Amino acid sequence: MNQASIRRFIFTLITGYLAIFGIQQIPYEFPNQWAVLIPVLIVVYIITVWLDGVFFKDDATPEKLPDAVKKGKSKKSSKKSTGFGDS
Helix, strand or coil: CCHHHHHHHHHHHHHHHHHHHHHHHCCCCCCCCHHHHHHHHHHHHHHHHHHHHHHCHHHCCHHHCCHHHHHHHHCCCCCCCCCCCCC
């Protein structure tokens, strides 16, 4: 696991715990608490990943891209293919 994965895991763990704690503090008694917790935790995960990308966007630098992605971006076709019969 790299540093970004560990950071995202800890960030998600903390925000998920706070969300569960917040749901527990609501005075309303839910007939099925899992029906409330699962969507809340999914939303917490989505927001956590988004916030991680906003605050720590320096981890996604172009130098860390795989070689195949770099070659695909730098490779330019000089001849445009017209379809059948091209060699």
